[in-house]
Amino acid sequence: MATKTSLKLTTPVEDLPGVGKKRGAALRAMGLPSVAHLIHLLPHRYEHEAAEAAISDLRANEVVTARGEVTATRVAGRPPKSRFEAVLMDETGRLDLVWFNGGYLRSRIHPGSRIRVQGKSRKFGGGLQVTNPTWEPLADEANTEPKRRRERLRPVYPGTEDISPRVLDIVIQGILDPAIELIEDHLPEAHRKERALPSLREAYRMAHRPESLDEAAQAQRRLAYDELLLLQLGLQMKRAYMERSVRAPALHWSKQIDAHIRARLPFELTMGQDAAVREIARDLQKEQPANRLIQGDVGSGKTVVALYAMLMAAADRMQGAMMAPTELLAEQHFLTLAEMLAGSNVRIDLLTGAKRGEERAETLSRIESGETDIVVGTHALLTETVRFKDLAVVVIDEQHRFGVHQRAVLRQKTANGESGGGADGRDRAPHVLVMTATPIPRTLAMTIFGDLDITTIRGMLPGRKPIATRVVEPSQREEVFEFVRTRIDQGDQAYVVLPAIESGGALRDVRTTAKHLEERALSGKRIAVMHGKLKGATRDQIMGRFRSGLIDALVATTVIEVGVDVPNATVMVIDQAERFGLAQLHQLRGRVGRGQRASVCVLIGDPSSPEAAGRLGAMAETADGFELAERDLQLRGHGEILGARQSGAPMFRAVELPKHLELLELARRDARAWIDRSPTLSNDSESLLRTRLWKAHGDALGLADVA
Numbered sequence: 270m271a272t273k274t275s276l277k278l279t280t281p282v283e284d285l286p287g288v289g290k291k292r293g294a295a296l297r298a299m300g301l302p303s304v305a306h307l308i309h310l311l312p313h314r315y316e317h318e319a320a321e322a323a324i325s326d327l328r329a330n331e332v333v334t335a336r337g338e339v340t341a342t343r344v345a346g347r348p349p350k351s352r353f354e355a356v357l358m359d360e361t362g363r364l365d366l367v368w369f370n371g372g373y374l375r376s377r378i379h380p381g382s383r384i385r386v387q388g389k390s391r392k393f394g395g396g397l398q399v400t401n402p403t404w405e406p407l408a409d410e411a412n413t414e415p416k417r418r419r420e421r422l423r424p425v426y427p428g429t430e431d432i433s434p435r436v437l438d439i440v441i442q443g444i445l446d447p448a449i450e451l452i453e454d455h456l457p458e459a460h461r462k463e464r465a466l467p468s469l470r471e472a473y474r475m476a477h478r479p480e481s482l483d484e485a486a487q488a489q490r491r492l493a494y495d496e497l498l499l500l501q502l503g504l505q506m507k508r509a510y511m512e513r514s515v516r517a518p519a520l521h522w523s524k525q526i527d528a529h530i531r532a533r534l535p536f537e538l539t540m541g542q543d544a545a546v547r548e549i550a551r552d553l554q555k556e557q558p559a560n561r562l563i564q565g566d567v568g569s570g571k572t573v574v575a576l577y578a579m580l581m582a583a584a585d586r587m588q589g590a591m592m593a594p595t596e597l598l599a600e601q602h603f604l605t606l607a608e609m610l611a612g613s614n615v616r617i618d619l620l621t622g623a624k625r626g627e628e629r630a631e632t633l634s635r636i637e638s639g640e641t642d643i644v645v646g647t648h649a650l651l652t653e654t655v656r657f658k659d660l661a662v663v664v665i666d667e668q669h670r671f672g673v674h675q676r677a678v679l680r681q682k683t684a685n686g687e688s689g690g691g692a693d694g695r696d697r698a699p700h701v702l703v704m705t706a707t708p709i710p711r712t713l714a715m716t717i718f719g720d721l722d723i724t725t726i727r728g729m730l731p732g733r734k735p736i737a738t739r740v741v742e743p744s745q746r747e748e749v750f751e752f753v754r755t756r757i758d759q760g761d762q763a764y765v766v767l768p769a770i771e772s773g774g775a776l777r778d779v780r781t782t783a784k785h786l787e788e789r790a791l792s793g794k795r796i797a798v799m800h801g802k803l804k805g806a807t808r809d810q811i812m813g814r815f816r817s818g819l820i821d822a823l824v825a826t827t828v829i830e831v832g833v834d835v836p837n838a839t840v841m842v843i844d845q846a847e848r849f850g851l852a853q854l855h856q857l858r859g860r861v862g863r864g865q866r867a868s869v870c871v872l873i874g875d876p877s878s879p880e881a882a883g884r885l886g887a888m889a890e891t892a893d894g895f896e897l898a899e900r901d902l903q904l905r906g907h908g909e910i911l912g913a914r915q916s917g918a919p920m921f922r923a924v925e926l927p928k929h930l931e932l933l934e935l936a937r938r939d940a941r942a943w944i945d946r947s948p949t950l951s952n953d954s955e956s957l958l959r960t961r962l963w964k965a966h967g968d969a970l971g972l973a974d975v976a
């Protein structure tokens with residue numbers, strides 16, 4: 270067993286007082302194998318614990334804490350109304366305890382049990398009674414009876430079935446003092462002082478044993494700052510590396526070029542598009558590769574903005590490429606752009622997996638010779654051995670599922686592409702624009718895409734009709750489908766979206782619903798199903814038929830979420846809408862409202878939590894994607910946004926968004942200045958910081974190549 274002097278941060282939990290084999294295994298299962306892990310475990314809240322007092326000193330109408338021996342117990346009344354009563358005695362007096370609905374306690378508290386209780390006291394008979402006290406057995410948790418407790422804030426840790434928050438508290442309190450002595454700070458004192466941040470030792474002491482809630486908040490602020498700073502340092506380091514070692518073609522721009530490009534577009538740009546185009550034009554004129562996120566709500570008109578950028582490349586006799594996430598979308602973009610370019614001398618090509626044989630070979634050779642100015646395709650464009658003559662601009666559409674780490678890898682690939690070293694020894698890289706229809710609050714985007722510049726296209730396109738959104742209860746389902754029928758009778762088309770393809774369980778599914786609609790509400794109408802298990806080619810074919818008006822209602826899963834544009838589809842029904850995230854609901858709704866007729870979105874929902882109800886309510890209240898994104902952040906924090914979890918972006922322990930947005934700004938500024946000063950963090954004084962940065966993000970961000 271580890272004594273205080275031999276304790277190390279690496280000491281295994283099994284060796285700690287009061288832990289042993291069984292608890293050790295449970296702690297390991299929680300991801301807490303050593304002292305360091307325990308110290309890093311942060312409480313998610315604190316509870317006030319009154320000082321322990323002798324029973325005769327307790328007063329009425331206060332939160333009191335006392336210990337003693339249980340001398341009598343009984344269950345009174347019948348379940349479910351039964352209550353459990355006990356008498357607690359110490360050397361000085363008697364305290365009556367009662368737990369309403371406490372029948373379950375009969376097997377846990379017996380005469381002879383030694384327990385500690387806390388709760389509100391009141392006069393009872395001649396003495397005092399505490400109702401529904403919290404309690405804990407003494408001489409059981411850590412095999413030694415704890416000392417009389419003074420007043421404190423008790424940290425409440427995230428426990429599991431096997432390890433209660435209380436056990437974690439006892440174990441951590443037991444090692445805290447010696448463990449804290451071992452912690453080294455990676456931030457210089459001056460840096461901390463300027464930002465009023467406590468030292469790391471103080472921070473961990475205040476997190477686990479705060480004197481006040483203010484101390485707990487100070488601790489969290491320091492630890493959150495560290496997490497944000499490390500991520501930002503990694504991102505900035507990467508960015509600085511790109512700036513040093515990679516060069517993009519500086520494209521030309523002039524009033525004439527601008528006028529020439531605009532003349533190609535079938536409409537005037539909106540103010541939002543115009544602002545975006547200007548920002549992009551400024552970027553593309555630099556040698557530093559652009560790395561910009563263009564976020565615009567569904568239907569804000571991002572495609573022509575992309576075209577503008579690619580035409581700047583074409584105007585310089587270089588190439589542009591646009592990547593879409595699916596073949597269907599690639600084709601759709603290709604058709605749209607080809608139409609706009611008809612009659613010009615700009616050559617556009619399509620490259621997807623569907624193109625094979627000779628046709629493919631010809632396309633590849635046109636791309637390589639430079640005959641093709643603009644290529645539209647899927648991811649295959651980057652991963653395959655596609656050779657460009659002179660690629661200057663890459664546009665990635667709808668990549669809202671990419672997290673920060675994937676982005677970094679992607680950029681690396683682009684940078685080390687075919688063009689090889691330039692005259693100054695720097696690699697040649699294209700400008701990269703990423704377009705997303707998932708609006709992200711700016712500050713959040715900085716966390717996840719910290720290395721990106723951001724352009725936001727705001728405002729509605731001319732002629733767009735707002736979409737009426739209704740939230741209805743499941744009992745109104747048949748009325749909704751009747752409504753769909755009347756709209757189809759008027760020549761409109763509809764989407765019906767469900768959470769599952771086929772489900773035996775609680776989920777509404779595509780198969781059953783399609784069958785039901787065929788037999789009842791939509792009998793005689795042309796119905797098709799669409800979901801992820803269908804082959805890509807089949808899906809494309811169905812989508813094509815829907816677009817041509819050969820299908821009245823498409824019963825589908827969220828596969829239709831991205832990018833599909835069918836102006837005649839004016840009804841979107843989402844069943845079990847409470848199952849979908851806000852971003853997803855908003856995306857789905859954006860599939861309608863694309864034509865001249867007013868569109869309707871009906872959310873059939875049965876929200877089981879306030880959060881789900883909040884989502885549906887928000888959908889009904891606003892159509893502004895940015896507003897929804899902010900609400901989403903408020904409703905559930907940053908966890909799920911952008912699929913941060915799946916994308917491998919680090920989950921934060923201490924950071925809470927949006928609470929820490931200001932801290933995020935601070936960390937970002939600090940990281941930028943730091944990397945400007947010391948691009949690879951190679952000073953001796955930075956070695957601990959560097960080690961921690963590598964540990965947190967080194968692999969994911971590929972920092973080994975950078976410094």
Ligand code: ADP
Pocket residue numbers: 536537538539542565566567568569570571572573706730731834
């Ligand atoms: P998204 O941002 O969702 O990708 P799109 O680029 O697909 O939006 O544009 C949606 C529709 O609006 C398309 O049919 C497009 O031709 C049209 N559009 C785009 N910009 C304008 C504009 N400035 N004026 C009129 N229509 C526009």
Ligand code: MG
Pocket residue numbers: 571572666832
């Ligand atoms: Mg689009």
